[in-house]
Amino acid sequence: MGVTRRVFLAQGGMATMTLAMRQAISQAAPAIHESKERTQLNARSLALFVDPLPLPEIIQPSGHRPSPDNPTVRLPYYRVPMRQFETKIHRDLKPTRLWGYGATSPGPTFETRSGQGLLVEWANDLPSSHLLPIDHSIHGAEADKPDVRAVVHLHGAKAPPDSDGYPENWFVPGKSAVCYYPNRQDAAMLWYHDHALGINRLNVFAGLVGAFFVRDEFEDSLNLPRGEYEIPLVIYDRLFDLEGQLNYPVSGDAKSPWVPEVFGDAILINGKLFPYLEVQPRKYRFRVLNGANGRSFHLTLNNAQSPPPQAFHQIGTDQGLLSAPVALQRLSLAPAERADLIVDFSSSAGSNVNLKNDNLDVMQFRVAAKGPRDESALPQTLRPVPKILESSAVKTRMLSLVEIDDLVQRPVKMLLNNTHWSMPVTENPVLDSVEIWNLINTTDDAHPIHLHLVKFQILDRRAFNIAAYWMHNEITYKGPAMPPEPGEAGWKDTVRADPGMVTRIIVRFEGFTGRYVWHCHVLEHEDNEMMRPFDVVAR
Ligand code: C2O
Ligand code: CU
């Protein structure tokens, strides 16, 4: 039986360890999962910077097929098989069994242009048994469902509903699905990943992720670093056993192995542990994606010769360019968020710059002493981000984020608006209308909330009294409304809803009518009820 955390708050609130606390401990210390302690690899015991950073290959179409919009137009057609394979994630580890798109994880990168649609046939060529422990007590993953199921979502895409990877539209080994991505959207880094109901966290942890770039003329005109000077950095954490195999933690209850969060001590970049990259003393553009199940990253660049963290610039968010670059010394990214960065290595010629997460090394840039002239630019202004006016909103929704605990305060599930996945749709915005969504976070943890189909803007975050909210169902604010951080003040598709805060976003529901989903992007939460369908309805 679940009880909501409000009961404990009403009684004065015994302190539990928050997600951020557990996350901090897990990176530094090995094995926080007692039962696995003896077989768990301590990733921090491995040699640093012995493997070069891999760059996923750029995928090529295998042919052309008629466009669903207009059969006289032929679109590039790609076929991507999902496979199980083995790969070395570190020089000193045995090969790791993974799942991936193609035979790498991250899978191949898509390079596409705005307005140029394409078709992808995603084929499930996975084996018939799962790599990781399924919890059959979770909705959508019951024992009568096949263990191996997959469906692909292109995160950040404005795609028609039947190509959006609806979590119930999974397919089994031997089957495939063709998706149409019209790409009628601005240049941005999107990413594709699995979205199968009830096992999404396991499929992604097994490796089903990849990057997808949309380009456009506006971006081309800015003369940003490109080609070999533009590099995707897909970052996520994992746990491994002493054999170098994925070690997804379990609760200890064999009937419900689900755990509320997973934090690994092994932080991989483009699929390697502690890689290095040789760079020129010039500007680079890094497209950073937090692809972790639950971990937030706090990244800094550190040159051993000049201790304070090096400054860099953020030029874009989830959904494209900011209006102007933002100077940063530390980048925070919640799961599913992306950042577009310009890093200038010219002042570090001949030395090493380490990328750290929370002060622990995760990657090294080895800067050459001399290099060719840098012709690229860091423009002072980028792309206008016209504000969506609050006065244009036709509806304001109050949407709570809730954690349900058992009697000893262990989370058993998370809910949006106190509703389960299978309950009737409650969010039904009208096509082309603007709405304000108030994300009322009643829990102790931050939840990165993602809406499919749309891009949105963050209005503000404001602390409120949680106990009073539970008692009177009323919001009493405790402080001033805080504007988004400079690096969030652009187009977003995922927003950090901080604990004890109301986070307000403003959204125009454009593109398509039909059924989509919104959810927390901590995949353990999403899989256990923190996801809801929404309908975009015709005017
Ligand atoms: Cu990144 Cu619903 O997904
Ligand atoms: Cu998405």
Ligand code: CU
């Ligand atoms: Cu969450």
